[in-house]
Amino acid sequence: MFSRQAKVIKDGSGRRITTTARGYDVLRDPALNKGTAFTKAERAALGLDGLLPPVVTTELEPQLERAYAAYHAAPTDLQKHIYMWRLHDNNVTLFYALLQRHMLEILPVVYDPVVGEAIENYSEVMTRPRGVFLSIDEPQQVEAKLADFGAGPEDIDLLVASDAEEILGIGDWGSNGIDISIGKLAVYTAAAGIDPHRVVPVILDVGTNNEKLLNDPMYIGYRHSRIRGKAYDDFIDAYVTAAKKLFPKAMLHWEDFGSTNARRILSRYRDNASTFNDDMQGTGAIVLSGLLNAVERTGTAWTEQRVVIFGSGTAGVGIADQIRDLMVRHGLKPEEAARRIWLVDLPGLLTAEMKEGLLDYQRPYARDEQEVAPLQRTPCEPIPAAETRWPKMAALRSAAAAKGGIIDLATVVATVKPTILIGTSTTPQQFTEKIVRSMAAATEHPIIFPLSNPTELHEATPTQILTWTNGKAFVATGAPFDDVKLNGVTYAIGQANNAALYPGLGLGVVVSRASMVSDEMIFAAAQAVAGQAPAATPGASLLPSNADLRTTSSMVAVEVARTAIRQGLAREPLGDVVEAVRQSQWWPVYVPVEAV
Ligand SMILES: O=C([O-])CC(=O)C(=O)O
Numbered sequence: 001m002f003s004r005q006a007k008v009i010k011d012g013s014g015r016r017i018t019t020t021a022r023g024y025d026v027l028r029d030p031a032l033n034k035g036t037a038f039t040k041a042e043r044a045a046l047g048l049d050g051l052l053p054p055v056v057t058t059e060l061e062p063q064l065e066r067a068y069a070a071y072h073a074a075p076t077d078l079q080k081h082i083y084m085w086r087l088h089d090n091n092v093t094l095f096y097a098l099l100q101r102h103m104l105e106i107l108p109v110v111y112d113p114v115v116g117e118a119i120e121n122y123s124e125v126m127t128r129p130r131g132v133f134l135s136i137d138e139p140q141q142v143e144a145k146l147a148d149f150g151a152g153p154e155d156i157d158l159l160v161a162s163d164a165e166e167i168l169g170i171g172d173w174g175s176n177g178i179d180i181s182i183g184k185l186a187v188y189t190a191a192a193g194i195d196p197h198r199v200v201p202v203i204l205d206v207g208t209n210n211e212k213l214l215n216d217p218m219y220i221g222y223r224h225s226r227i228r229g230k231a232y233d234d235f236i237d238a239y240v241t242a243a244k245k246l247f248p249k250a251m252l253h254w255e256d257f258g259s260t261n262a263r264r265i266l267s268r269y270r271d272n273a274s275t276f277n278d279d280m281q282g283t284g285a286i287v288l289s290g291l292l293n294a295v296e297r298t299g300t301a302w303t304e305q306r307v308v309i310f311g312s313g314t315a316g317v318g319i320a321d322q323i324r325d326l327m328v329r330h331g332l333k334p335e336e337a338a339r340r341i342w343l344v345d346l347p348g349l350l351t352a353e354m355k356e357g358l359l360d361y362q363r364p365y366a367r368d369e370q371e372v373a374p375l376q377r378t379p380c381e382p383i384p385a386a387e388t389r390w391p392k393m394a395a396l397r398s399a400a401a402a403k404g405g406i407i408d409l410a411t412v413v414a415t416v417k418p419t420i421l422i423g424t425s426t427t428p429q430q431f432t433e434k435i436v437r438s439m440a441a442a443t444e445h446p447i448i449f450p451l452s453n454p455t456e457l458h459e460a461t462p463t464q465i466l467t468w469t470n471g472k473a474f475v476a477t478g479a480p481f482d483d484v485k486l487n488g489v490t491y492a493i494g495q496a497n498n499a500a501l502y503p504g505l506g507l508g509v510v511v512s513r514a515s516m517v518s519d520e521m522i523f524a525a526a527q528a529v530a531g532q533a534p535a536a537t538p539g540a541s542l543l544p545s546n547a548d549l550r551t552t553s554s555m556v557a558v559e560v561a562r563t564a565i566r567q568g569l570a571r572e573p574l575g576d577v578v579e580a581v582r583q584s585q586w587w588p589v590y591v592p593v594e595a596v
């Protein structure tokens with residue numbers, strides 16, 4: 001965001017910025033600051049002559065080298081993360097130039113997985129506050145606080161908001177979760193070229209149930225347990241109403257909500273606002289991209305797949321829904337397609353007898369009583385509701401424990417003989433050697449995606465899965481993993497992380513000003529990503545590399561905008577869609593700064 005003293009001008013002579021600021025006010029504005037790259041004329045006009053060393057660098061190059069050396073001087077990933085965000089506080093252009101040049105190296109430090117560590121250690125990390133902090137204890141202040149951001153109705157393309165109940169796979173982090181909104185927006189810019197000065201990170205603080213935070217004197221958020229029910233819904237409504245009023249052109253992105261709220265919010269607003277839930281729709285779609293390529297490489301039909309999903313929360317059911325919808329595109333009825341998907345969670349296989357205990361969106365996948373009656377039950381320990389983030393699932397597990405046990409993942413895999421196994425459980429090492437080998441014994445090329453974030457929560461590592469299946473499995477993961485070398489083949493591990501999908505989707509929505517984000521637009525994005533993966537040679541990744549995020553995102557944006565136009569949802573008339581996407585993209589280059 002630019003200070004109120006600056007204006008961006010885009011005309012025939014390109015992009016430039018005018019400002020009434022002078023001296024230190026220019027250097028202290030990270031959107032204006034160019035450091036040694038201010039020209040002699042700019043220094044004179046802006047009052048910078050005495051404030052900068054005499055050397056004038058006309059390009060980013062020497063600054064990039066200095067910044068990269070400083071980045072490497074930071075001893076740990078967390079320190080590198082802090083360095084990057086301090087650089088952002090100082091010079092937004094240099095931050096993105098460095099990130100883009102070393103995308104594979106720095107993206108995991110700025111974003112997932114290191115952003116998780118930063119959120120857990122927020123008091124060490126917090127520097128200059130960035131974004132808008134909205135709190136449920138002051139619901140009448142929502143619009144005024146959003147207006148404090150200082151932007152006009154034409155100025156904002158995108159808001160990312162989180163209530164931080166389920167950050168990545170690490171749970172409830174209250175107001176510290178502002179960093180997930182900030183991190184997601186950085187990916188929008190680095191990956192797709194969304195203008196970083198036209199976005200707003202938002203935290204919707206409704207309290208936290210994280211005892212550690214509630215007892216931490218340094219905690220920055222609202223010190224109260226999570227508020228639910230009508231007050232919560234009214235607060236979300238106040239946010240959507242204010243955001244639509246103040247920034248009528250913007251898309252509203254939802255990130256890392258608890259699964260019930262995530263679903264409810266999306267169904268409430270999806271038909272009447274330009275809005276998108278990344279963990280349900282973005283994760284579902286990027287996993288679908290990987291699966292489209294994996295299933296094609298197995299040479300089998302979509303209507304024959306048997307899918308086991310371990311972890312039936314926001315991401316797991318989001319993925320199930322995308323797979324079901326794809327099977328329907330291939331000719332199955334919705335109920336037939338749902339029959340080909342088995343959800344397993346704390347209570348084991350989700351079954352129809354669990355009825356009331358299940359969440360409404362899990363129910364279409366619950367298995368019939370006749371089907372499950374003969375299956376073996378494994379004794380298990382109950383989990384006290386107070387000791388879990390998922391009390392409903394824990395209650396069902398306790399009920400099953402009392403009745404002889406659960407139908408566990410190993411039993412489900414042995415019985416169902418899945419062709420596809422997906423992990424969104426946030427519990428590491430659950431895809432054991434026994435389970436993976438039993439799957440591989442029944443399927444020529446098992447498709448196995450351990451997705452839980454951050455890295456240490458993955459259900460198995462790619463090395464384990466490829467070793468246990470003798471290189472036959474098709475693997476994609478949630479966090480980045482190194483290549484695996486096995487029997488003379490190098491396996492590149494595709495990252496089925498929503499970072500490859502939502503930035504391009506968002507750009508397509510922004511360019512077309514789509515009035516809503518339709519399932520067709522999301523499917524178009526999934527297909528566009530799949531189409532960017534490398535050719536199907538042995539060991540080739542199922543997904544495009546994150547090194548090519550800019551290209552992937554541009555292709556996605558074009559397909560999404562075209563779909564919006566075809567469906568009559570575009571509010572901006574677009575002639576040449578490719579050109580419109582290209583024109584809209586922001587690049588980290590210095591532009592002239594004029595004193596006015
Ligand atoms: O942020 C990521 O890397 C993926 C994601 O949305 C999550 O795990 O919640």
Ligand SMILES: [Mg+2]
Pocket residue numbers: 167168255256278279
């Ligand atoms: Mg997320």
